[in-house]
Amino acid sequence: MTWLTASFVALAAIAWVVIPGALATYGLGLRGVTAWGVAPVVSVATMSVAAILGGALHIAWSPVFAAVAAAVVAAAATGIGILVRRLRGGAPRDGDGRLPLAAGALGMLGAMALGALTVQNGMGTPDALSQTYDAVFHYSATARIIENGNASSLLLGTVTSPGAGSAFYPAAWHDFASLIALSTGASVPLASNMAAFTVASVVWPLGCLVLVRQLTGPSAVASLVTPIVGIAFGAFPWTLLAFGVLWPNLLGFALMPAVLAALLAVCGRPVGDDSSIPRATAVVLLGTGAVALGLAHPNAIFSLAAIGAAPVLWGLLSWAIRKFRARQIAAPAVTLVLLAAALAGLAVFLVKSPLFDNVRSFSWPAYQNPAQATGEVLTNATNGKDAAWAISLVVVLGAFAVVRRPGLRWLIPAHLVSAGLFVFASSLKTPLAALLTGFWYNDSYRLAAMIPVTGVCLAVVGLVALGSQLAGGAADRPGLAGTRRPALFTVAATAVLVLASSFLYVREHSAVIAASYTNGPLVDTEERAFYLRAASSVPADAVVAQNPWSGSALFEALTGKQVLFPHLAGAWTPDQQLLAARFRDAAADPEVCRVAERLRVDFILVGKPDFWQGDARANDFPGLTAPAPGSGFDLVAADGDGNSLYRLTGCAAG
Template sequence: MTSWLAAVPILLVAVVWLLAPGLLLAYGIGLRGIAAWGTAPAAAVAMVSVAAVTGIRWSLLSAGLACLVMAAVFTLLASWLRRRLPARPADHRGVASAALAGLVPALLLGGLTMALGLRRPSQLSQTFDAVFHYNAVAYILDSGNASSMTMNGLGAPGVAERVSGLLGLFYPAAWHDLTSLVVLTTGATIPLATNMMAIAVSLVVWPLSCLLLARQVFGPARAAMAVTGVASIGFTAFPWGFLAFGVLWPNLLALALAPAGLAMVLSICGLAREDAVGRGRAWFLLGVVLVAGFFAETNVDFTIIVLAIFPVAIALTRRARQLRRSRAVTEILIAVVVFVAGWLFVATTPLLAKVRTNPWPAFESPAQAVGQVLLNATTGPNPTPGFNALWVLSAVVLVGIALWRRHPELVGGYAISAGLFVLAAALNRRDTQLLTGYWYNDAYRLGAAITITAVPLAVAGLLHLARWWPRLGLPTAMVALVLLTKGMYVGNHAEALKYRGVDALSGANSEGYLVDARTEAFFERVQPLIPRDAIVAGNPWDGSTLLWTLADRRTLFPHLGTATSPVQWYLAGHLNEAGTDPQVCREATRIGVGYLLIGESTFWPDDHERQRYSGFADPGARPGFRLLAQDGPLKLYRLACQ
């Protein structure tokens, strides 16, 4: 069992992959200080993702070289444009020092939250979504294919031939690409690398992105930089909620980049205070953030578009005051037409039909939903432990909202995000899905997006309180906030993390488990009995699908619900008839299925999907199978088809 101390080097490797490629690009195009470090994660995600979709054989060398080439190309381009885009001067050293000082308590409190919530660094998340995310990393490691354009099939036999179209097998794979690089660099297990990536995104990427947004909103103000880091880890809905619900690791990565995207919008719209990026670079970097979002979790691009509505409107209004009336009206009409046309396209395109109509039901009244927004307790239909009202922090946010004349772009974005959450949580009808469908009509995701503007509003509120009460002072105000929130709600957040993970002592959670300690030991025991190139059949709902993640042996059904093929379903219904049905052996031999694994699971025991795999029931003494290993109900059979 890996200790937290032993996991630190793996965590540092995750941080390096999330920052180093992007820092090369950011410094190469002339950014410095907070602007460079806040931009780096989005640039790194975009570079790694683009490298993956080029079709190169995935490895440390190929990924690293691809990132170096991209950084070099944009550095040369920036050098060529240096006269028009001179390097941005770094802020005074005191600004960076203040930002770093604010990050230290955020790292300490966030690290404590992770340790209490995860309990052990290699803790397995026993959730529906986690199966896909774990096995996606296993697929990349086995196949050398990290492209988002083919990820949805996870290499399942016959799927690629059955699914057609440019986006037929598309699944945003940035999270899995980066996690696979951590595994390749360190040799860590997939669950351990996944947890370290989650910590790195939550405690490094997200605060840095928030710092960049705060830098654009407040300028090079040391007080704002000192406050932002701590404020960024105080909201349960994000990042902690995405580690509890789902789990939504790809969305965690994507949404952590959104503040950087909004920072670029402010620069483009001329709303940044003492702009640290510059309008020319902001156009390019906004594209980088959108590419990163597309390959991390596509709905974050819609989030950035929504948050851009008010800044763009403010910029157009200011410009209209400087132009002749006819010219101003024309520009505003063009902007409105472009926006409406884009919305009509995404609201009607078949490419997003399945996403738009995702059936999340409404679960509360509009008044309750508004109350959850005001108290930063946005949650889903089944209240999650830890998603409690954040009274103190919410009061600080409300102070920031009351200062709306100073930051109307933030308050406007907050209001739109809150409105979308209320629609999803309280109504969720066919008409409201035209607005909320791009986030799967999911209140969890929409509630988390509120945090993007809530963090700088909390910073504004805290700075105002410190100015309003001079005797208090900002340091005392910060200490008081941490104390009154009991360490920025460490207990709340740890409880949220525990909810969806497996209790290290009891081996179970609120939804049952896929594998327990005995199953993990059995997987380790049977691994040498299974050739590396063999495919193992098994009912994914009995935990057998995690053999790929935990023992590096490929499974016929790599997920509980993803793209499938007729050959998979034929074997799912008939495999235990191998001794009497010749077609079973023909199909199994053709695609490489040579083993049957019988698992033991309590996960979602009443779900009807578990019953679709009658052919994977224990064959017992039936002909066509030879028992290789057993531990109680856990069994491994070899098909005797020769």
């Protein structure tokens, strides 16, 4: 597999995540960078909701079904757009003109080029396997969708809870990856890798583009700079391509800036005609965004709430202060009391509700002290990475710049919220820290990934302010300097940033990704080749029993042949547990034969359980070791390195 071949798969991925949503956003009346920036949110919401409806109606998941759903949503959006415009008495907004759109497109090309270089250097080959715990589930879940034709979030959790009639797991990522595979014929690993590239290098920069547009108004220079700056942060998106691997979180967080832009428009920020999203349309997009975030990964909603609380509360308090100064006491006083009561009630619910017990139950050790954690935030070196001095300096400049711009001052407390949560998670092992960070699994990596949402905005403001200062003046708002000279200096400052950071830390980000894709210990090159050879001996309707800790959980994702244990751990049924304990003794145990027949298990795949050596869970499969000669199993294939495939024959003979 070459990267040239993979580029066509990447183009299909970009098409699936952009075009359906763009048809809908243009139908709603949006134009320019806003229409394109919000498009992935609508695309993800459409495909994930369509998958749920398709599962309920027993309609097989396919590119045709997804395309029909997208067409229906685009038609409905067009109708809503027409209705909203009639009620408002106006035509669709003509966008910001050609120059900002062209500049945004140019910036996106730069971001995509650097993103492609980062991914290529990090993965090595386009269909490389992520050698991580969570990747096993994500690969297997995508493979099950392709095999079963059911992509519903209400059922995806049955991959690891097969005895449950339904089990929720947010499936937006897997819906996306499966559409790539189904429409191109790509393997599950290749489709997943191209989905990861697309989310990191297209969806995320597009979301940043619309968020900065909402903050700064129409600006060609801001549109050019934003996508490029967006990929400069290690904590997001690049760390989530490697850690975990947290692909659903990657998708949810990449959508967050565009949804935050819709929230700002609903709240009337900025005030006046500079908003690129009419308020009525923003309400629709905010609801759509909530669906997209929830079905990508629910903690993206908590992240949006944590960051979005700053502009909402900032605006509300500013309004209350103006009212108090005008001696209009009643309305703001009642509003603030009701707000305090609502927030208190919400806090009690979130803390006491058993709905979140599983998420809060995770406990990660603190690995540094608060001073070190603060230093990591200031230098964008979270979770032990090297300091990113160039982009950090620009973020600090942006923080000083927004102080002079009342409409943007909320960015500072919003940034501090994300930074503070990271400091708590990484450096404090206290009940308060566990309480505040519990909705992110107390995981410093997930919390660090929130910081670039506001970090990108501050960096763009900093670059534009720097360009204005170098040009000999100060713009009232970033991106609206009014002359070419500040814009040229901003572009020059951005070029210096790119060069000073060695092309936005491509080498460092590639190294982060490479740590996840190193050959083995889950499945190495030789083991993968053996799986592909052995699969030719397995009928399409047969199930292969195996100890998943040998890496064989990926047999299904690599070959399309179903395995008994598609993940390293799960709520396995009694039948599965029986075979895990006694399958190698099938010829002498009629009960094992009956269970094997019921589950269609005709093969046993044996290998070395060498993933996470020392993990006691690898010992939960004593019945899936190599069977003794004459025990009712025939050797089908072996590679001389401990991997072998046996066919069950003893039950048929008995």
